Structure formats: C-alpha cells, structure tokens
Amino acid sequence: MSKRVTSRKSLTSLVRTRAAVLTVGLGASVVLGAGVATAAETGVSSSATVANAVQTQAAAQAKAAATKATVAKKAAAKKKAASWVDPVAKYSLSASFNQAGGMWAHKHSGQDFAVPQGTNVMAAHGGTVVKAGPNGAGDGPAYGNAVVIKHANGTYSQYAHLSRIDVHVGQVVATGQHIALSGNTGNSSGPHLHFEIRTTPNYGSAVNPVAFLHSMGVTV
Numbered sequence: 073m074s075k076r077v078t079s080r081k082s083l084t085s086l087v088r089t090r091a092a093v094l095t096v097g098l099g100a101s102v103v104l105g106a107g108v109a110t111a112a113e114t115g116v117s118s119s120a121t122v123a124n125a126v127q128t129q130a131a132a133q134a135k136a137a138a139t140k141a142t143v144a145k146k147a148a149a150k151k152k153a154a155s156w157v158d159p160v161a162k163y164s165l166s167a168s169f170n171q172a173g174g175m176w177a178h179k180h181s182g183q184d185f186a187v188p189q190g191t192n193v194m195a196a197h198g199g200t201v202v203k204a205g206p207n208g209a210g211d212g213p214a215y216g217n218a219v220v221i222k223h224a225n226g227t228y229s230q231y232a233h234l235s236r237i238d239v240h241v242g243q244v245v246a247t248g249q250h251i252a253l254s255g256n257t258g259n260s261s262g263p264h265l266h267f268e269i270r271t272t273p274n275y276g277s278a279v280n281p282v283a284f285l286h287s288m289g290v291t292v
Contacts, residue, residue: 156197156288157248159231159267163187165292166264169280181278182230182268183292189263191254193231195245196285199223202273203230204237208258211275215266216258219251220273227284228273232266233257 163185171180199221208215215232219239222228235255245251254265269281282292 155247156285156290157194158185158285158290158292159194159196159229160185160187160191160254160265161194162191163265165282169278169282181275182232182266183281185254185265185267187254187263187265189235189253189255191263191265192250193234193252193254193265194248195221195251196229196247196267197221197223197288198245198247198249199229201239201241201243201245201251202228204239204241206257208232208275214259216260217252217255218258220270221245221251222273226271228270228277229281230266230268230270230278232268233260233264 164187165183166186167180167184169180169183201219202222203209203211203218203220206217207213209218209220211218211220211230215230217234217237218230218232219234219237220228220230231252233255234252234257236253237251238253239245239251254263256263260266267281268278269284271277271279285292
C-alpha cells in the first residue's frame with residue numbers, strides 16, 4: 073500500500089474521530105443546558121412552594137391565635153358568670169325593681185322571684201353574713217325573715233320573706249351555697265323570694281339587682 077493511500081485513510085479516520093468528538097460534545101452541551109434549565113425551573117418551583125408553605129403556616133397561626141382568643145374570652149365570661157349566680161334555680165320574675173304599688177310604702181326595692189314555698193335559696197355570691205333573722209333582720213317587719221350578705225366588692229345581697237334561715241351572722245358562705253328556704257313571711261302576697269343588691273347592709277341603699285346581675289354575666 074502506498075503512503076498516499078495510508079495518509080488518506082489516516083485523514084479520514086481523524087475527521088471521523090473529530091466529528092464523533094464534536095457530536096459527543098454537542099450532546100453533552102445539550103444535556104447540560106437541559107439540566108441547567110431544569111435546575112432553574114426546579115429552583116423557581118421550590119421557591120413558590122416555600123412561599124405557599126409560609127403563607128399557609130401564617131394563615132394557620134392567625135386562625136389558631138383567633139381561636140385561642142375566642143376560647144379565652146368565653147372562659148373569662150364563664151368564670152365571671154360563675155362568680156355570681158341566681159339566688160334560686162327555677163323561678164318566674166314577678167315584681168321588679170322600682171315598681172310602684174300598694175304593697176310597698178315606696179317603690180319596690182328589689183326583684184321578686186316567684187317560687188314555691190320551701191325552695192332552696194342560695195348565696196348569689198360568696199361573702200360573710202352580716203344580718204340574719206326575723207323583722208327583716210333589722211330592716212323592718214315588711215321583709216319577714218331575711219338575710220344580708222356582704223361581698224368583697226363592697227356590695228351586699230339581701231334575701232327576704234324566708235320561711236327558714238340556715239345561716240348565722242359572721243358565717244362565711246360560698247357562691248351558690250344554701251342559706252335558707254323561700255317563704256311567705258312579712259308583707260307578702262304569696263310565696264316568693266325578695267332579692268336586693270345594696271351598697272350598704274341597710275334598707276334604702278338598693279340598686280337594680282337585675283341590671284347588676286347582668287353586669288356580672290348572669291342571665292336573669
């Protein structure tokens with residue numbers, strides 16, 4: 073074989089080799105470019121996912137905070153209501169505060185709770201018994217048997233027309249504790265509990281008891 077033939081073969085082989093190398097390089101570039109593009113797209117997608125996750129978490133935290141605040145508010149209201157209670161469990165409201173009528177020398181000084189004779193009467197709030205006995209416990213015969221309790225907030229609650237008194241002066245009672253039985257003693261037209269909220273332990277200092285209980289979260 074001549075040197076010319078050998079040279080042509082070598083040249084052809086070299087061209088083919090370079091072409092193959094170029095092809096491989098181009099393929100690698102295409103693959104690398106695709107990889108970079110995919111990586112870029114993946115980065116954008118990941119950023120969007122993170123942003124969505126942050127927004128979702130923030131919304132969840134805000135919702136949780138709102139729920140917690142609502143629960144706390146309801147708990148506070150429940151606690152406030154539990155600190156004061158109705159003086160009797162089941163009743164019908166009869167004569168109301170400041171109502172005029174022939175039953176009283178002046179306008180009615182409290183709220184009447186119509187209940188059967190012998191109904192359990194409870195302390196509307198914890199405190200110390202400062203009055204207990206007949207003759208309105210010192211406030212006059214119109215009240216019949218009565219009890220007055222002093223409370224820590226400076227108010228007093230009074231319970232009148234009782235058939236029986238089960239506490240004594242100086243006794244400390246808890247909210248909702250039994251203190252007496254309802255009756256029809258004194259100036260009364262039928263069995264009921266006469267209930268007052270006072271600013272002093274004595275007659276003449278009464279305020280609207282229903283409005284007061286409402287302010288304490290009690291539904292009357």
